[in-house]
Amino acid sequence: MIKRRPNYLAGFGSLVWLFLVGLPLYVMLTATFQSRSGYAENGPLALPDSFTLDNYLKNLDNTESGFGQYFLNTLIVTVCVVGIVLLLVPPLSYAIVRSRSRLTNTVFRIFLLGLAIPSQAVIVPMFYVISKAGLYDNLVGVILPTAAFAMPVCALVLTGTMRDITPDLYEAMTVDGASPRRIFFRLVLPLSRGGMSTIVVFSALQAWNGFLFPLVLTQSAETKVITLGLYDFQTEHGVDTPGLFAAVVLSMLPILLVYLFARRALVQGLMGVGGK
Amino acid sequence: MTTTSLTPPATQRRQAASGGRPPGRSGTGTGASRPGSAWAAPAAVFFALFALVPLVLVAALSLSSWDGLSEPEFVGLDNWKKLLDDPVMLKSLWLSVLLTVLGVAIQTPLSILLGVWAAGHQRNRAVLSAIYFVPLLLSATAVSVLWRAVLDPNFGVPAQAAWLFGDGNLFGVQSSAIGVLVFVSAWQFTPLHTLIYQGAARAVPQVLYQAARIDGAGTVRQFFHITLPQLRNSIITSMILMVVGGLTTFETVLILTQGGPGTDTTISAFYMYQQAFKSFDYGTASAIGVLLVLVATFISLIMVRLSGYGKMRSTMEGL
Numbered sequence: 001m002i003k004r005r006p007n008y009l010a011g012f013g014s015l016v017w018l019f020l021v022g023l024p025l026y027v028m029l030t031a032t033f034q035s036r037s038g039y040a041e042n043g044p045l046a047l048p049d050s051f052t053l054d055n056y057l058k059n060l061d062n063t064e065s066g067f068g069q070y071f072l073n074t075l076i077v078t079v080c081v082v083g084i085v086l087l088l089v090p091p092l093s094y095a096i097v098r099s100r101s102r103l104t105n106t107v108f109r110i111f112l113l114g115l116a117i118p119s120q121a122v123i124v125p126m127f128y129v130i131s132k133a134g135l136y137d138n139l140v141g142v143i144l145p146t147a148a149f150a151m152p153v154c155a156l157v158l159t160g161t162m163r164d165i166t167p168d169l170y171e172a173m174t175v176d177g178a179s180p181r182r183i184f185f186r187l188v189l190p191l192s193r194g195g196m197s198t199i200v201v202f203s204a205l206q207a208w209n210g211f212l213f214p215l216v217l218t219q220s221a222e223t224k225v226i227t228l229g230l231y232d233f234q235t236e237h238g239v240d241t242p243g244l245f246a247a248v249v250l251s252m253l254p255i256l257l258v259y260l261f262a263r264r265a266l267v268q269g270l271m272g273v274g275g276k
Numbered sequence: 277m278t279t280t281s282l283t284p285p286a287t288q289r290r291q292a293a294s295g296g297r298p299p300g301r302s303g304t305g306t307g308a309s310r311p312g313s314a315w316a317a318p319a320a321v322f323f324a325l326f327a328l329v330p331l332v333l334v335a336a337l338s339l340s341s342w343d344g345l346s347e348p349e350f351v352g353l354d355n356w357k358k359l360l361d362d363p364v365m366l367k368s369l370w371l372s373v374l375l376t377v378l379g380v381a382i383q384t385p386l387s388i389l390l391g392v393w394a395a396g397h398q399r400n401r402a403v404l405s406a407i408y409f410v411p412l413l414l415s416a417t418a419v420s421v422l423w424r425a426v427l428d429p430n431f432g433v434p435a436q437a438a439w440l441f442g443d444g445n446l447f448g449v450q451s452s453a454i455g456v457l458v459f460v461s462a463w464q465f466t467p468l469h470t471l472i473y474q475g476a477a478r479a480v481p482q483v484l485y486q487a488a489r490i491d492g493a494g495t496v497r498q499f500f501h502i503t504l505p506q507l508r509n510s511i512i513t514s515m516i517l518m519v520v521g522g523l524t525t526f527e528t529v530l531i532l533t534q535g536g537p538g539t540d541t542t543i544s545a546f547y548m549y550q551q552a553f554k555s556f557d558y559g560t561a562s563a564i565g566v567l568l569v570l571v572a573t574f575i576s577l578i579m580v581r582l583s584g585y586g587k588m589r590s591t592m593e594g595l
Contacts, residue, residue, distance in 0.1 A: 007393075007495065010389070010393050013389065013393075014390070014393060014401075014404055017386075017390060017408065018404055018407065018408070020463065021407060021408055021410065021411060021463070022407065023426075023433075024422055024423060024426045024463075025410060027426050027433070028422055028426075039431070040431055043431075043435065043436045044426060044431070044432055044433050044436065045433065045436055084322070087318075088318050088319040088322055089319060091311075091315040091316070091318065091319065092315065092316045092318075092319035092320070094311055094315055095311050095312070095313060095314075095315035095316035096316065098309075098310050098311050099310055099311050099312060099313055099315065099316070100310055101312065101313040103313040103316075104313045104315075104316050107313070107316045107319075107320045110320075110323075110328070111323065113573060113577075114323065114327055114328075116520055116572045116573060116575060117327060117331060117569060117572060117573070118520065118523070118524040118545070118568055118569070118572050119524075120524045120526050120545045120548065120549075120565075120568060121334065121524070121545075121548075121565040121566075121568035121569045121572065122327070122330040122331055122333075122334050122565060122569070123548075123549070123552070123565070124334060124337060124548075124552050124558050124561050124562045124565055125329075125330035125331070125333035125334045125337055125562065125565075126326075126330045127344075127552070127558075128330075128333060128337065128342075128348075128558075129326075129329060129330055129333065144325075144326050145326045145327075145330075147322075147326075148322060148323055148325070148326035148327045149326075149327060151319060151322070151323050151327075152323075155319070170309055171309075173309065174309035178309065180309060180310060180311040180312075180315070181311075183309060184311065184315075208415070209415030209416065209417070209418075211415065211416060211417045211526075211527050212526060212527075216553065227415050227417040227418070230415075230417050230418060230421050231417055231421070231530075231531065233421075234421050234424065234425075234531065239431070241425045241428070241431060244421065244425060245422070245425065248414070248418045248421060248422055251415070251418055252413050252414050252415075252418060255413045256413055259409075259413055267409075267471065
């Protein structure tokens with residue numbers, strides 16, 4: 001690298017953006033440690049003059065809010081969606097990369113088009129299908145479409161990863177007389193760990209943050225997921241802002257943990273979505 | 277693998293139909309190490325059931341009258357005729373386009389600049405980039421709920437900064453309500469596009485910059501003559517993502533403005549939701565859904581064409 005003088009203009013611009021990104025996060029975090037009346041009196045920008053954890057405890061207390069239940073529901077949905085994706089997408093990508101059949105190629109093209117099917121556009125028929133299947137207001141009815149709509153991106157990302165495996169390795173295993181199945185488990189899966197962690201993170205994010213399918217396909221408190229909980233919270237107790245903010249912080253904690261411990265997979269996943 | 281060229285296409289088709297493992301041919305080299313299309317079947321069937329079937333149904337339902345309780349009834353083009361005469365529908369399309377165009381116009385230059393800036397390996401850039409990333413960790417719901425509270429006319433920031441926000445009710449007038457929607461979307465999605473550009477900018481060969489510097493080109497010239505042209509593909513993909521995302525914005529509108537004041541921020545995706553789950557006119561809602569699918573598919577086709585995904589098959593040939 002050749003040495004250059006620092007770019008002051010860019011530095012200034014980046015600080016402006018930092019302010020815009022940071023402002024609501026600052027308001028949110030400081031408010032969660034204030035009492036409701038304190039927030040109303042001091043306003044959103046003031047530093048808190050008192051410190052309390054009540055807002056978090058209130059949310060975690062099952063007798064006062066259903067947040068524990070919502071958390072559990074979201075967790076169930078997320079684990080199942082990731083499970084379905086992990087079960088179905090790796091064989092699919094393997095076939096796309098290695099199969100010579102035209103049918104597989106067609107399937108790949110359909111998945112690529114599926115990238116742009118907006119889930120909003122099909123909520124009405126989805127509501128119809130899920131109701132007909134007797135899965136309305138049932139977590140299964142949320143899990144299935146969420147997994148289906150996460151699949152195109154996952155297929156694209158994992159196919160990209162599997163393409164990077166050199167043909168020599170396949171040939172070597174073929175010479176040894178390995179079946180496609182053996183090659184899949186012994187060669188392809190171990191060598192696509194990067195892509196696998198990416199699709200896990202991506203589908204988990206989709207499930208954890210999903211809003212529209214749960215909104216349309218569930219209604220009772222027993223099947224409520226965390227995003228719906230936030231929405232309700234806002235419409236019901238419009239004024240308890242600190243409590244609401246604490247709920248937002250709690251809802252993002254698991255993702256924050258993923259960000260801290262699997263940052264690479266998360267970033268790669270999001271970049272993979274953008275595609276090359 | 278060398279025998280591939282000798283295999284007539286007809287055999288390949290038969291192979292595909294029979295699940296890709298023709299009996300007795302495993303020793304010839306063509307099929308031995310290659311998975312058949314059966315490997316793709318479970319995912320394809322699952323995707324078909326929960327994404328393609330609804331896609332076909334949305335077209336069928338757009339020709340039906342359905343209240344959500346009784347069985348749908350075929351009514352031909354009634355829903356479509358109704359939509360053509362519906363001023364709110366027309367307005368919603370216009371608003372969708374407006375929000376999308378504003379989103380692209382603001383987010384593209386912003387994320388290119390931030391992305392190219394963040395591509396540098398300086399320590400402070402790495403730290404700031406990590407902070408810029410945080411909005412991506414929040415769900416669209418959380419982002420909207422957060423901004424709704426921050427911009428609350430009575431308890432939010434506008435109440436404290438009257439010099440900037442006037443009477444403080446940003447949600448009461450169309451122009452500022454649209455402004456809020458565009459801003460919040462940009463706040464939420466710029467990090468993603470920044471990330472795309474950061475990756476792309478790092479992939480630009482350093483040799484190009486070295487050559488430009490030897491020729492005496494400054495930072496600005498380097499940006500316009502090397503970086504921007506090299507980012508071309510990323511710009512296309514990122515813009516298409518913005519367009520599809522913009523056309524289908526939903527949570528932001530539902531939580532921040534509820535389509536108001538009046539119907540002044542009722543974009544098509546939100547209007548569809550209202551028609552279905554508030555007015556229980558699922559037929560009309562489906563017709564709007566079909567419109568959304570058509571637009572999105574059209575954009576997706578452009579994406580496949582421009583970004584070269586469709587050519588992947590040919591790059592594999594000869595492996």
